[in-house]
Amino acid sequence: MKTESPERIHILIADDHFTVLEGLAAIIARQPDMQVTGQAGDGEEALALWKTTQPDICLLDLRMPKLDGVTVTESIRALDHSARVIVLTTYDTDNDILRAIRAGAKAYLLKDSRREDLLDCIRRVYRGETFITPTLVEKLASGLSVEPLTGRELDVLTLLASGLSNKEIGTRLCITETTVKSHLRAIFSKLNVLSRTEAVTAANKRGLIQI
Template sequence: MAVDDHPLLLDGIKAALSEQPDMKLIAEVMNGRDAIEQFRLHRPDVTLMDLRMPGMGGLQTLREILTEWPDARIVILTTYRGDAQVMSALKSGARGFMLKGMMRKELRETIRSVYAGRRVVPSEIAFELAQHAGDDVLSPREVQVLRELARGNANREIAETLKVTESTVKAHMKSIIAKLGAKDRTHAVMLALKRGILEV
């Protein structure tokens, strides 16, 4: 099954698999809700799923499918190499990752490998994971503070929104900058976007 909100990508997957004697695309869907319904209906051996979709994203869809079917083999498709989202998906049970730009070369082999029970993480993504393996993880509250900062809010506005004191926001900012190895607040937001801690 292929899950992606871009029809051209679904067409590309269909074309890539059309002449493979050992593969058949049994369902194509464009959002998370439909993916869960179609999974119930077809129980695909391997599911290719976009990480970023409107409504229910790939990560939430992956978790819901794996709650019902823990043995589901799901490969996350992404244009994005950010380590935070990759790590979340791996911890949630994704069996593999594929960068959309590499699909032409690696799609069929990735499907076969995941079907055979192996995990597939491209070297580019593995490198990003390794770069940040020892980093301190931001707390949920620190992510909230960073998200508010990314929206252009000053400390006082962040404090009002999160119903905390301004000094608490400043303490969180200090911790965020230290954990991300950022030079300043703006650099912290840029790093968080690059790593997938925040989404645009």
């Protein structure tokens, strides 16, 4: 008696590292219930392929050329609110996680996860579930408990990380040195730090700035 083949989950993969892309495609292709319908090396290509292939799952790297994973996720979800996106990345800062979830990603997984966890994640998201590991949930909760920085405070922090003095920051932003100091006090309080170096380190760990 002939048995029916299992329903296949059609998956689009996007990653700007060819070795990672090739490895993911090989792992997925070996699964009897999965099929790779497209491979993209940047965000623009991923969005274009999604429009033409309409996959069940889109497996996205977070940081890619042309369009990043968050922008691609937002664009896909704008076209189809039921679209299922999994972010697969090396970045685990609370800001990165929060941005991806707010954009509509159904799962957030790190690239050093076990193969079994990746496959389980794909199947669960396909069934309509969400998937974030307990460690990342804890990190996300920690980030949400921190009062967010304002746009101007982020500007000051970014220039601070570049090594500029208070006077130089003020000149760059067209504000007084006293105002810069006021912003720094607010930044220190929100990040629960005592020094400029600690502020930059804490902000980098949370994904607020990149150094």
